[in-house]
Each structure stands twice: as C-alpha cells, then as structure tokens.
Amino acid sequence: MTSTNTSPDALTLEMIYTEPSIIGTRPMAMTWSPDGSQLAFLWNDAGHTFRDIWVWDRASGATSRRTNLGAGQISGEPKGITELAWLAGGRLAFALDGEILVVAADGAVTPFTTGAHDACALAAPPDGSKLAFIAGGALLQVGETGGTPTRLVGSSAFVTVESFQWATAGDRIVFVEADDTNTRKIEIAYDARGEARRDRFTRSFPGDLITRRRVGVVSAAGGEALWFDRPDAEDAIWDYGISRDGSTVFVDSSDLSIKNHTVFTFDTHSAERTVFYAFHDPIKIRPDWQVAFAPDDKGLLLLTDRDGFNHLYLIPAAGAEPEAITEGEWEIANFALDRANGEIYFTANIAHPAQRHVYKVALDGGDVTQITQAPGIHVPAYAPGFDLLADIFSDDMTPAEIFVQPLVEDAEPRQITNSPLPAFAKRRWAEVRYVPFKSSVDGAELMARVMVPHGFEPHGGHPMIVGSVYSDGLLNQWGGRAAHPSWGIDQFLVSRGFVVVSPEIRGSFGRGREWNRPMLHSYGTQDIEDIADCVKTLTGLGYADPERVGIWGSSYGGLMTLMSLFKKPGFYAAGVAGAPATNVWHAYPEQEWIMGPTHGADYPQRYKDQSALFHTAGLEDALMIIHGTRDEVVLYADTMAVVERLTAQRKWFELVTLPGTGHAWANQDRTLTRFAYGKLARFFERELKG
Known part of the structure; x- marks a missing residue:
C-alpha cells in the first residue's frame, strides 16, 4: 500500500518492509568466551537479514566481524548463522543451514563435523574441549578437533532429545527426551503454488494424550543414559539442571x-x-x-x-x-547467580510496568541495587566473572542495540553496535505515551502504550486502532510486543493519522497473582473488558472519536478481536482478526492453564463460553479475517466453521486467505507481510475514515 500523505512523517509499507531494513538487523545470541575476554554475537551491520558472527574484544574495546559469509546475500531473506558456541583456542563453532562449521581467531572458516545435518542447540562445556548438539532429534558430541560425532542419545520417528545442558566438569550431559509416540497426528490439506498438498503434524488437543518427557544424564564419552522418572511423564518440565x-x-x-x-x-x-x-x-x-x-x-x-x-x-x-530473598509489589522475570560473590542478578519491572531493568541483591536478601539506568527493556548476558554486562537494549524510540558496561551501580554503558540505516535518524517516528486506566470490573490498575502522530492534540476527532492486542504487550521497546513485525504497520498507521494503542490486559507479567486471577476460565471475557476499559479511558481523554475505533489481533489476539465484536456490537466500528483462535476445543492442551480442563460440572459450557465460534450472532460491525491455509496452531478449518456460521446468519465480513501460509502469517516473507498488512490498513482506512 502506497501512502498519499506528503508530510515529513509519510511512510509506505514498501519503505518499511524491505531489505536492507531501515531499522537495521537486531543483534542476537550474545555469548561470552569462557574467560570473559570476548563477546560473540550474530548481527548484520548493513540491515540485511543474513547474520554473521561479530566479536567485541574487552582489551581493545573493538568490535569486528569474525565471519563474512553474508557477503552478497542481499535478497531471498536468508537468515544466515543461527547459533554459535565458543571452543578452545578462541575458535567459534556455528550452525549455517544445518551444518556445523568453525571459525578461527583469524577468520578462517572450515567444516567441523561430518555426517551431521540439521544441527541445532550447539553448546560446549566451560573449557571448550568438545561440542554437543542436536541433529535429527539425537544428541551428539564431537571433540575439539571436529570430525565424525559420537551419538550419545538416539532418536526415532517420534522420540527426540528436546534440550540439554553440560555439567560444569564437562564430563556429563543432562537432557530432556520428548516422546510423541501417542500424541495425535493430524493432516492439513491445502492448495498452494498450483498444487493440492497434504502435510502431517504432531498436534494434540485438550483431553488428548500429550507429549511424555523424561530427564536423563549421559556420559560425554558415551554409554547408557541414567533416567530420572517423575510420577507422571505428561507433566510439564519448566527447568532442570545439574549441581556443580x-x-x-x-x-x-x-x-x-x-x-x-x-x-x-x-x-x-x-x-x-x-x-x-x-x-x-x-x-x-x-x-x-x-x-x-x-x-x-x-x-x-x-x-x-x-x-x-x-x-x-x-x-x-x-x-x-x-x-x-526479595519482596514487593513488582515482579522478577529471570535471574542469574554469581556464586563467587553470593549475589543474584535479575531483571524486573520495579521502575515502571513497561520497563525491565537489571538489579542485584545479596543471597541473604536486603537492599536491591539497580544496575541499568536507561528506561526501556534490557536483555542481559553476564560475563563469566560477573564483572561485565552485555545488554541488548531498546526503548520506544530506539531499535535494539548491544551495550557493554561494568556490573556496578551507575556505570556508563558503551554501545558496540549501530544497527539502523542513516535514513532512520532523518525521519520523525511516532511519539509513545503511557496512559493508566482502571478496570470497571474490579478496579484493578492497568496501563496502555499509546502511539500518536507528531503535533497530536487530544481534540477527540482522531481514528484509533487498538492492537495488535495480546498479553504481555506493555513493553517500552521498539515495536512494543515484538513477536511479529507489527512495528512497521503501527508506524504506518500513525503516519496516516491513526492513534495506535496496545492495552495491558490480565494474564500478563508484572502485576501479581491476584491481578491475574480474573483471567481464569475467562478467554474472551475479562481480557476484552480490560481492552474496552482502555478504549473508554482514552476516548474520554480526547485521544479518539469513540465512533471511529477499530481493533485487531492475531491468534489469541484474533480471539479477543472476534469476541470484542461479537459480544460488544457497536462498541468498535471495525476489527481485523488474524489466524483467530475461535474454538478452544482445538487449542493446545497447555491452554488449560486458563480455559480449564475437559471435565467438571461447568464443562462443556465453560469451553463454549470461551469460543468465539458460538458467539457469531452478535456481529454487527465490519470484520476482516486473515488466515493462512497451512496453519497447524490455529486450524484454517476453524475459520471455515466461523465463515459457515456467519454466512448462515447473513452477516457481512471479508476473508483474506493466504495459500500455504502457516500461523505466523506476518513473518513468512516480506511480500506477504506487505500484502497482508496492506489489506489490514486499507480496511481500517475505509471503515474508520471513509
């Protein structure tokens, strides 16, 4: 979609979703060398998608490219190197297109293993003397000189190694095996690229037998694994580890x-x-x-x-x-232990609900010290000696960059990447504000991330789009919730005069157990009330015209979009539901966290109440559904069931079908991203402005 706006803030989707990217390429996979002298990471300094290995050196303070395999890779969206691990002698093993290679300190690249394909999860013990990885679902290990790997734990069609960790001594590996032998297998038939196709997936539904998992330990030299059995192998495994x-x-x-x-x-x-x-x-x-x-x-x-x-x-x-050890009305997202000094480093939202800072506390509790200072989202990687912090940092106006700083209070961080293209700094991007609001249901405190055009005045006449709605969307980082490339459609819509809002909803991190309590058994109920309270607050403050409010979201966000339209007719002028989860009987069993089990006195009514499929009669406003036909997460068949009901009920709606596309319809490729977001933008232009 090409904008006709000629203001300095005008954007087009072609300008936003192209390569090289105006916002650059996000650095990732920060990995410290065992002695803490160097930091390796994956990045492209020219905004292309192919990531090479870069290394920051502590002694010189210089950042340099270790591999140059992305030279000339400027189209076709190759992802490049996906994983890396330090080996002895300052070498780095890495995965490229499923093959393992190694790069020396001088940049020379050579193959590292033979006969191993589709390799992932590369990891070495602290001394870098060997490398373990997963290939074909099996756990393999190879010595520091490479060659033919040793198979430590085998695999079969439906039994695979899911993850693993090295013991500190490097002599053993603890791992998780996943067994899907009895898990349901489904087939999805679809048409794409001129052919009728049929793909098979392992996919369970609520009430089904699910993946069975067990933890084992095996010698790095090979041999039989020792298994650690739990009372119920279908119980989830959230974390595991081996003592030093x-x-x-x-x-x-x-x-x-x-x-x-x-x-x-x-x-x-x-x-x-x-x-x-x-x-x-x-x-x-x-x-x-x-x-x-x-x-x-x-x-x-x-x-x-x-x-x-x-x-x-x-x-x-x-x-x-x-x-x-810690207490207060705030929450910790994750932590790391500095064993030598008896301190714990953690990220938390103490400063603001939308921020994540790094803090430290003594093992026996006491005062908490804030380490990072810049408001935003900090993603830390701690040097082995816990004297330095590598930090992927972003805020609402700044795409992600890596900074390095000493792990002390008020230290000055040093930026070691510079990702955006020069054109990024020449543009005026949307202003971001945080507006608190309260729940009309229980009075709980919530907050909205609000993007407004430059020169915005709250006169009550602006069109407003709420979305992409989802849990954990209140984040002070570029693009907000960054699971999808919605940063671009957000910026485009703001450049077109829309106010764009991401409301905090129940079921999210940071506010505590009681704050989240109302979400139990409440898909499409408490969540959409939180969204509606956000809209009422913002329209009451003059942010938008209450007659020109739209809503959109994908997956669970699509569920909330449909439920908002079906259960609150007339409240929204229009909605776009991407890959909407309309039938919780077809959710993943893990969603029983919220929707509850497939039994009980209130079942099956409890599931019907949480399924948009059974609420279609309430539709009165403009609706567009976007869905890919190869989606095994939210079945395209479920969208067809909704279409059949809406048709029978003589409801008007629009359907955008994306042939052969999976669940992440906005992430498949840039052409599809531009097309799908273009359809969304044109729809809202027509319904909220026309």
Missing part, C-alpha cells in the same frame, strides 16, 4: 493445569527421587518459575509467585520452608 559437583539433578515440574508445582531432585548415581518443594495454587495461570542450585549445591533458589508476586526464595533443604 555432579551429584544431583533438579527437575522443575508441574501438572498440565500448572496448579500443582513440584521441584524434584534426583541422585545421579542411584536415580533416587526426592520431592524438594511442592505448592498448590488453584488460581495459577502463568508458569513463570525458574530454579537454580544455591552456591553450596545443597539448597535451591526458586523464582515463584507463591506469595503474590514473582520473587526469589532460598529453599535450604528438601521440604524446608522457602525463605524470601
């Missing part, structure tokens, strides 16, 4: 509903199982747990919201009462 002395493995687990949380420990010689910690929470809807061994390898550190907010606890022994 190698004697104990913990497994952080819960039932499917996540209402029963258990941390087991296992003796690595006998496989004897101990229930180290157990807690029942009947209103739990988010599995934000993390576990680590305490410095003495005896106790465990636990991140949990058992007392209302995600905080750190020390459990000194099996069955002991957890001892709080």
Whole structure:
C-alpha cells in the first residue's frame, strides 16, 4: 500500500518492509568466551537479514566481524548463522543451514563435523574441549578437533532429545527426551503454488494424550543414559539442571493445569527421587518459575509467585520452608547467580510496568541495587566473572542495540553496535505515551502504550486502532510486543493519522497473582473488558472519536478481536482478526492453564463460553479475517466453521486467505507481510475514515 500523505512523517509499507531494513538487523545470541575476554554475537551491520558472527574484544574495546559469509546475500531473506558456541583456542563453532562449521581467531572458516545435518542447540562445556548438539532429534558430541560425532542419545520417528545442558566438569550431559509416540497426528490439506498438498503434524488437543518427557544424564564419552522418572511423564518440565559437583539433578515440574508445582531432585548415581518443594495454587495461570542450585549445591533458589508476586526464595533443604530473598509489589522475570560473590542478578519491572531493568541483591536478601539506568527493556548476558554486562537494549524510540558496561551501580554503558540505516535518524517516528486506566470490573490498575502522530492534540476527532492486542504487550521497546513485525504497520498507521494503542490486559507479567486471577476460565471475557476499559479511558481523554475505533489481533489476539465484536456490537466500528483462535476445543492442551480442563460440572459450557465460534450472532460491525491455509496452531478449518456460521446468519465480513501460509502469517516473507498488512490498513482506512 502506497501512502498519499506528503508530510515529513509519510511512510509506505514498501519503505518499511524491505531489505536492507531501515531499522537495521537486531543483534542476537550474545555469548561470552569462557574467560570473559570476548563477546560473540550474530548481527548484520548493513540491515540485511543474513547474520554473521561479530566479536567485541574487552582489551581493545573493538568490535569486528569474525565471519563474512553474508557477503552478497542481499535478497531471498536468508537468515544466515543461527547459533554459535565458543571452543578452545578462541575458535567459534556455528550452525549455517544445518551444518556445523568453525571459525578461527583469524577468520578462517572450515567444516567441523561430518555426517551431521540439521544441527541445532550447539553448546560446549566451560573449557571448550568438545561440542554437543542436536541433529535429527539425537544428541551428539564431537571433540575439539571436529570430525565424525559420537551419538550419545538416539532418536526415532517420534522420540527426540528436546534440550540439554553440560555439567560444569564437562564430563556429563543432562537432557530432556520428548516422546510423541501417542500424541495425535493430524493432516492439513491445502492448495498452494498450483498444487493440492497434504502435510502431517504432531498436534494434540485438550483431553488428548500429550507429549511424555523424561530427564536423563549421559556420559560425554558415551554409554547408557541414567533416567530420572517423575510420577507422571505428561507433566510439564519448566527447568532442570545439574549441581556443580555432579551429584544431583533438579527437575522443575508441574501438572498440565500448572496448579500443582513440584521441584524434584534426583541422585545421579542411584536415580533416587526426592520431592524438594511442592505448592498448590488453584488460581495459577502463568508458569513463570525458574530454579537454580544455591552456591553450596545443597539448597535451591526458586523464582515463584507463591506469595503474590514473582520473587526469589532460598529453599535450604528438601521440604524446608522457602525463605524470601526479595519482596514487593513488582515482579522478577529471570535471574542469574554469581556464586563467587553470593549475589543474584535479575531483571524486573520495579521502575515502571513497561520497563525491565537489571538489579542485584545479596543471597541473604536486603537492599536491591539497580544496575541499568536507561528506561526501556534490557536483555542481559553476564560475563563469566560477573564483572561485565552485555545488554541488548531498546526503548520506544530506539531499535535494539548491544551495550557493554561494568556490573556496578551507575556505570556508563558503551554501545558496540549501530544497527539502523542513516535514513532512520532523518525521519520523525511516532511519539509513545503511557496512559493508566482502571478496570470497571474490579478496579484493578492497568496501563496502555499509546502511539500518536507528531503535533497530536487530544481534540477527540482522531481514528484509533487498538492492537495488535495480546498479553504481555506493555513493553517500552521498539515495536512494543515484538513477536511479529507489527512495528512497521503501527508506524504506518500513525503516519496516516491513526492513534495506535496496545492495552495491558490480565494474564500478563508484572502485576501479581491476584491481578491475574480474573483471567481464569475467562478467554474472551475479562481480557476484552480490560481492552474496552482502555478504549473508554482514552476516548474520554480526547485521544479518539469513540465512533471511529477499530481493533485487531492475531491468534489469541484474533480471539479477543472476534469476541470484542461479537459480544460488544457497536462498541468498535471495525476489527481485523488474524489466524483467530475461535474454538478452544482445538487449542493446545497447555491452554488449560486458563480455559480449564475437559471435565467438571461447568464443562462443556465453560469451553463454549470461551469460543468465539458460538458467539457469531452478535456481529454487527465490519470484520476482516486473515488466515493462512497451512496453519497447524490455529486450524484454517476453524475459520471455515466461523465463515459457515456467519454466512448462515447473513452477516457481512471479508476473508483474506493466504495459500500455504502457516500461523505466523506476518513473518513468512516480506511480500506477504506487505500484502497482508496492506489489506489490514486499507480496511481500517475505509471503515474508520471513509
């Protein structure tokens, strides 16, 4: 879609979604060398999608490209190098198109393994003396000189190694095996590229048998694995690890509903199982747990919201009462332990609900020290000695960059990447504001991320688009919730005079257990009330004309879009639902966290209440549905069921079908992104301005 706006802020989708990207290429995969002298990461300094290996050197302070395999790769959207791991001698192993290669300190690239394809999850022990990886679902290991790898744990058609970790000594590997033998297999038939096609997927539904998982440990030299069995292999595994002395493995687990949380420990010689910690929470809807061994390898550190907010606890022994390390009406997202100094570093939203800063606290609690200062989102990677912090930082006006700083209070960060093209700085991008609002249901505090055009005046006449709606959307970073490339459509719509809003909704991180309680069994109910309260607040403040408000979202966001239109006719003028989850009977079983189990006195009515398929009669406003035909996450067949109901009920709507496209319809390629977002933009232009 080409804009006819000739203002200095005018944008086109062709300008936004092209290569090289005006916002540059996000750096990723920050990895410190074992001695902390160098930081490797994947990046492209010219805004292309092909990422090479770059290295920042502590001694010289210089950043240099270690590989140059992306030279000339400026079209076709190749992703380039996807993973890397440090080996002995300053070398880096990496994966490119599923093959493993190694680059020396002088930049020479050579093949590293033979006979291993589709390699992923590269990892080396601290001394870099060997490399483990997953290929074809099996766990393999190769020595530091490369060659033919040793198969440590095999695989079959439906039994694969899902993840693994090295023991500190580098002599053993603890891993998770996933068994989908009894998991439902589905076929999706679709037409694409002039042919009738049929693809098979492993895909369970609520009430089905699901993936069975078990943890094992195996010698790096090979041999039989020792297995650590839990009472129910279908229970989820959220975290696991092996003690530094190698004697104990913990497994952080819960039932499917996540209402029963258990941390087991296992003796690595006998496989004897101990229930180290157990807690029942009947209103739990988010599995934000993390576990680590305490410095003495005896106790465990636990991140949990058992007392209302995600905080750190020390459990000194099996069955002991957890001892709080942090407390307050804020939440911790993740943590890392500095064993040598008895300190814990963590990211949290203490400063602002939309921000994530790095903090530290002593192992025995006490004052919390803020390390990062710039408002925004900080994603840390700590040097092995915990003296330096590498930080992928972004805020509402700044695409992601890497900064390095000492791990002390008020340290000055040093920027080591510069990603956007020169044209980025020459444009005026949308202003971003944060506006608090309250729930009309229970009075809870919420907040909206609001993007407005330059020179905006709250006179009540602007058209407004709420979306893309989703949980965890309140983020002070470029593009807000960055799971999809919606930063571009947001900026385009603002350049066209729309106010664009991302409201905080229940089910999100940061506000605590009781704040999230109303979302239990409430898909399409509490969430859409939060969105509506946001709209009422903003229109009341003059941000928009209440007669010209649209809403859009994809997947779960599509569910909320449809439910908002179906259950609140006349409140929104128009909505766009991308890959909408319309039938919770076809959700993943894990969504039982919120929608509840497939039994009980209120079942099946509870599922009908949360399924947009059964609320279509309420549609009175303009609707567009965008969906790909090869979507195994949210079935295209479910959209067809909605279409059939709407047709029978003589409802008007528009359907945009994307042949052969999967669930991430906005991420498949730039041509499709421009087309689909162009359809969305034209729809809102017509319905909210026309």
